[in-house]
Amino acid sequence: MNLSHFADFCEKAVKDGVLFYYKGEFSQNVVATMSDTLKQRLDAVGVSGPARRKLFSTFIEMSQNIMHYADVDAGNGSKTGALAVGKNGDAKYWIVAGNPVRVEHVERIKQKVEPLRSMTIDEIKAAYREQLRNDEHEKDSISRGAGLGFLTVAREASAPLEYQIVFRSDEQEFADFYLRASI
């Protein structure tokens, strides 16, 4: 990247209200370091109280999602993804994340996220409670957690989650899954 490209890149990031951006490997150490950095960034711009907890919670869920589900074969042996946190002109915060997934997992992801988009906050809370008490979840061999990740993000968000699946033109094995939460 030459300097004028970098200047454009910085200008675009400022215009979009980006407070934090990372792309690359998501390892335990990287996420731990990012967590500390993000906390300091939020303190520096004066985010406090529930908004801070909601942002941090969403950041952790999205990062751990990448750590658990980003396809290693798509990342040359490591879990890779991208994540950004920012603030809109209307003072709402947003978090976006993306990672490669296997094409055959796309339907499963859609089935998990799509229903949340049309649920009210009370319905989301009810689904969260139900999943919290669901002891059958351990039998799900693909899930790496409690099955509460997307529900937690949906619960923290102030608007329906947005997602996008981007299929690649050069190969059919992987697609890129992007998720956006507005806090």
Next chain:
Amino acid sequence: MENLYIPATNETPEINFNFSEHKLHMSGESYPENAMAFYAPVRASLHNYLSNTQPHGEVEAHFSLKYFNSSSTKLIRSLIALMHDSAQAGKRIVTHWYHDPDDDMMSEFGNDLKDEFRMLDIRVVATEPA
């Protein structure tokens, strides 16, 4: 039996289970990548304590958590469920669930626990963060 003390880290809460005084404290934040690895020994130790003490003794539990991630959620609930089993068998367990007054999520979580685990005498307490 031996008390269990685990100091807090950035990603895991402080566990201070003073079994000899029947006081159980858990405080801080919980978002380890592998929550099971952290909570399995905590749960085992609690289970061991609850099944090896007088069935009608009194226990005080204090949960003062600022934040936990989704994979810690079920495991924290399972510690409470374990105490509830013991309370149903006759032990008196008074449980305090502290939360930041502005934190709806934490207060709702505490109130849900209170509704679900009625034998535990859960008190949901709003406190200013330290």
